[in-house]
Amino acid sequence: MKKQDWKFMQVFGDKASSDNVSDEDIISAVQFERTGRFLGLGDRAGRLIVFEVPQTKKKDKAEYQYLTELQSHTREFDFLKSTDIEEKINQIQWLRGQGKNMYVLTTNDKTVKLWKISEKNVTKVIKPSGKDLAMPKLQVVESGLIPSVRKVFPNLHNYHINSLTASNNEEFVLTSDDLKVYLWSVEQPSKAFVAVDLKPENLDELSEVITSSTFHPTLDNQFLYTTSKGIIKLCDMRKSGICDNTAITMAEPEDPAKKNFFTEIVTSISDACFSRNGKYIFSRDFLTVKVWDIAMTNKPVATVQVFEPLKSKLCDLYENECIFDKFSIASTLDSNSFITGNFNSTFHVVDRMGECNQQYELNFNKKTIVRQIPPKYFENLGSSYDFNRKVQKLSMCQTQNLVAIACLNCLYFYTA
Amino acid sequence: MPKIENTTGMPINLIIDELKSDDIRKRIHSVKHLDLIASTIGPDRTKNELIPFIQELLDDDDEVLIELVDSLSRNFVELVGGQAQVLLPTFEALCRVEDASVREKAANQIKKCLTQLPDQKKVEELSIGIIKRLNDSDYYMAKNAVAILIPAIFNQVSQNNQNDLINIILKLSQDQIPQVRKFTSMYFQDLVKHFPLINETFIQNILNSFIKDEQDFIRMYIVDALIQSSKTPFFQKQQNFILNMFKQLAEDQSWRVRFYFCDKLAEIGEAVTKDGYRKNFQNYHLKFLQDAEPEMKSIAALKIERVSGLMDPEDILNKLIPLLKTIQSDTNAFVRNALASSVLALCPIIGKKNTSEQILPIFLTLLKDQDSEVRITLFKKLSLITNVLGVDSLSQSVIPALTELAQDKNWRIRASTIEVLSFFARAIGPEFLSDKVLKLLLDWMGDKVSSVRQTAIQQTAQLISILGLAWADKNLLTKIWAFQSIQNYLHRLTVLFTINQITSQLTNDYILKTIVPILQAMAKDSVANIRSNVCRTSIQLAKEKGGNIADPMKKILQTLSDDQDAEVKYQAKSALESL
Numbered sequence: 001m002k003k004q005d006w007k008f009m010q011v012f013g014d015k016a017s018s019d020n021v022s023d024e025d026i027i028s029a030v031q032f033e034r035t036g037r038f039l040g041l042g043d044r045a046g047r048l049i050v051f052e053v054p055q056t057k058k059k060d061k062a063e064y065q066y067l068t069e070l071q072s073h074t075r076e077f078d079f080l081k082s083t084d085i086e087e088k089i090n091q092i093q094w095l096r097g098q099g100k101n102m103y104v105l106t107t108n109d110k111t112v113k114l115w116k117i118s119e120k121n122v123t124k125v126i127k128p129s130g131k132d133l134a135m136p137k138l139q140v141v142e143s144g145l146i147p148s149v150r151k152v153f154p155n156l157h158n159y160h161i162n163s164l165t166a167s168n169n170e171e172f173v174l175t176s177d178d179l180k181v182y183l184w185s186v187e188q189p190s191k192a193f194v195a196v197d198l199k200p201e202n203l204d205e206l207s208e209v210i211t212s213s214t215f216h217p218t219l220d221n222q223f224l225y226t227t228s229k230g231i232i233k234l235c236d237m238r239k240s241g242i243c244d245n246t247a248i249t250m251a252e253p254e255d256p257a258k259k260n261f262f263t264e265i266v267t268s269i270s271d272a273c274f275s276r277n278g279k280y281i282f283s284r285d286f287l288t289v290k291v292w293d294i295a296m297t298n299k300p301v302a303t304v305q306v307f308e309p310l311k312s313k314l315c316d317l318y319e320n321e322c323i324f325d326k327f328s329i330a331s332t333l334d335s336n337s338f339i340t341g342n343f344n345s346t347f348h349v350v351d352r353m354g355e356c357n358q359q360y361e362l363n364f365n366k367k368t369i370v371r372q373i374p375p376k377y378f379e380n381l382g383s384s385y386d387f388n389r390k391v392q393k394l395s396m397c398q399t400q401n402l403v404a405i406a407c408l409n410c411l412y413f414y415t416a
Numbered sequence: 417m418p419k420i421e422n423t424t425g426m427p428i429n430l431i432i433d434e435l436k437s438d439d440i441r442k443r444i445h446s447v448k449h450l451d452l453i454a455s456t457i458g459p460d461r462t463k464n465e466l467i468p469f470i471q472e473l474l475d476d477d478d479e480v481l482i483e484l485v486d487s488l489s490r491n492f493v494e495l496v497g498g499q500a501q502v503l504l505p506t507f508e509a510l511c512r513v514e515d516a517s518v519r520e521k522a523a524n525q526i527k528k529c530l531t532q533l534p535d536q537k538k539v540e541e542l543s544i545g546i547i548k549r550l551n552d553s554d555y556y557m558a559k560n561a562v563a564i565l566i567p568a569i570f571n572q573v574s575q576n577n578q579n580d581l582i583n584i585i586l587k588l589s590q591d592q593i594p595q596v597r598k599f600t601s602m603y604f605q606d607l608v609k610h611f612p613l614i615n616e617t618f619i620q621n622i623l624n625s626f627i628k629d630e631q632d633f634i635r636m637y638i639v640d641a642l643i644q645s646s647k648t649p650f651f652q653k654q655q656n657f658i659l660n661m662f663k664q665l666a667e668d669q670s671w672r673v674r675f676y677f678c679d680k681l682a683e684i685g686e687a688v689t690k691d692g693y694r695k696n697f698q699n700y701h702l703k704f705l706q707d708a709e710p711e712m713k714s715i716a717a718l719k720i721e722r723v724s725g726l727m728d729p730e731d732i733l734n735k736l737i738p739l740l741k742t743i744q745s746d747t748n749a750f751v752r753n754a755l756a757s758s759v760l761a762l763c764p765i766i767g768k769k770n771t772s773e774q775i776l777p778i779f780l781t782l783l784k785d786q787d788s789e790v791r792i793t794l795f796k797k798l799s800l801i802t803n804v805l806g807v808d809s810l811s812q813s814v815i816p817a818l819t820e821l822a823q824d825k826n827w828r829i830r831a832s833t834i835e836v837l838s839f840f841a842r843a844i845g846p847e848f849l850s851d852k853v854l855k856l857l858l859d860w861m862g863d864k865v866s867s868v869r870q871t872a873i874q875q876t877a878q879l880i881s882i883l884g885l886a887w888a889d890k891n892l893l894t895k896i897w898a899f900q901s902i903q904n905y906l907h908r909l910t911v912l913f914t915i916n917q918i919t920s921q922l923t924n925d926y927i928l929k930t931i932v933p934i935l936q937a938m939a940k941d942s943v944a945n946i947r948s949n950v951c952r953t954s955i956q957l958a959k960e961k962g963g964n965i966a967d968p969m970k971k972i973l974q975t976l977s978d979d980q981d982a983e984v985k986y987q988a989k990s991a992l993e994s995l
Contacts, residue, residue, distance in 0.1 A: 125436050
């Protein structure tokens, strides 16, 4: 398989701002729009920031530019549970645009919103109707890209929403929280269908929660969800209403010999995706990536140690709680490799056989710093290894080999 | 047309200004009263000023647009002086919005406006223009309206235009965006009605391309197109084609498509006639009753009522009823509920003996179902079995079940059960309302929960209208009047609320004889709330009945206008003034 060479293309952010980053600027969601022309970014302050590639006649890859932003969610208080609902954006999903209008779904822990960004003229009344009952005279006060909320999907989730995806045909939206996966109709947000329900009769018996869910890239009837026990379930909406009963399970049986205190925590899947061609599933847990062939469900075709030196640091990672960090994963366009993030401003590109693991280091010098990580690799992670520089969110463009990677408050673009 | 009266309490110019208010509720309010504005300024100014101004409102939230399209649908053609074509550009613009219900209503209004234009050539010109513009729009959702409009005007346009429209539909059916194909599929049923203007090959080509579509919601609507085409001569010519396609849909991999097929079974049966149904589709229905997916069992059970008329009674006995025995104990309550709502429809078809042997056991099992909803659904269809087997034989089992529901812990169940009584009264008659049942009604009138008491009072009014005042007085009302002496004042109030509810059904004689003494007694009640309600009841009786009732009511109110409680005094005095 041809080795993929990714190169630095562009960065938003610099060292100074990165060293003194405020919590609310940390990027919490990244997503390309389906044609690759736009990119959406969500942060902990509840903002959605849109970048675009201006349409030029030049053939070489133009760079992304800031286009517009909007305040998507604000902090709310849940009166029933006496807790805050954070405004942090958890996920972004783009829908097909119409004319010059952009449509994008955003969600925080509880509420999904459909935003429309369009070229509008905002008018105001300068001469009201008088005794003659003439129509009010209007004047344009603002012109340009104005966002407006088109739909709000009612607060249905009892727990925090961890995933949001739209089906390829954009009829359905899938959202999941700890115990349920809901299917929404984009047209009618008032009705949602429970596709999966993991709630046990007795909540005390709860041992497994849902950690993520996603639709198949092309087949609108299939989706997968992942659990904290490292299990992946592939569901087909055509077979039954409640999809869990007829789902295909992919799980690796636990090896009791290798079990230790941390096993349960590190087997929880943080993110999973289908390969672009829909034949494989890449699932990311804390230490490894497992590659599954959908046709073979008893064991993965490959298990890749993302960065083995972390294994020896599990105690420290438990202390500083970094062991609970979640990393995203994306498939490359040719479905032969996957990309996932790591600590210390690094991300990995690995082929799906697990033979070639390349670690890239994000930097502000516009350089591509890459090194090969051989199997059975060990390195002493000294004090310079920064666990705070986490590369948790990334998004793969669907039309070209271009990936957007977020680290703290900075956004990087790499191409191949 | 007469001018519309301004009942808003606001000056018209303010309503006009608020069309562009920052507050969405004010905008909605103004949009609701567009007809008032139009009526005030007259048809010419509406045409020249208001309608163009509405263009400025089109960029608003869905909530406002829904109100806008509804508002414009009400007699606006009259308000523009009868010139329907003036409204067309506005409706055309509303066909481009994101909300599907607004688009559909706007398209239907375009249809309506076009029918009101006298010049046929103009209609053709305008409609083709609208369709082509919407079809060429950047906004793919505008094609929804295209799919709605083309069937509506197809037979009114020239051959050349018809060919153009056919080509548009062909393109839409192959559009890469699934939603566009969905619109085309949904409304294809309207287009096939124009056979033979629409030729055979075209229909077959389109249906063939839809059935291969990977999207469930596109294959689904083929059912409707096939039903409609079965009602045209197309059916005679292409019977096999239609039947084969129906079968493919009945066997579709996706349960949602099978569900839609099952939902339309009755219509399919009507279209292909009884013989066609029995030969081709009966088995599918029976198979659906055994489907692994509970939603399928549920829809199949629900349809029993309607397809039973298409089946041979022998088949019902030998093939259908055996399957019901598993369904009656299905783990899903909604499946059992579906069965409860339709199984009793079989009774009149299979006759008394078979009902007693086959349906009665199912009926008795469902009567004891753990889910109260199932039991209530069953009750609503009770007349179907009592007509066949007679009330007496059933009251032994039904009354205890009713009593149990009447005392259910959940007040909503108790309230729903009360409504069942009027079903009985209507369908079976007063014999069913034995002492035991009437005692239940009285218990409900004294229920702890006020909503239950309210529903019981409403039911009493219903029973009087069905069974008459004389019956009600003898069996029911006398006992209700006895509530006057209950210690808890809330139950004494029930007496007054009942009088309020049944005022229109009382005769003046009855009022003079029975009601007036009650009111006179309660006007001396120690609780002020009661006396206050006596005022309300008295004024209502006086106003509604007039005549010889007014005087006794006035006397009561006069007594109360000297009451020690300020509120009662005020009420009595203002009541007297209004008389």
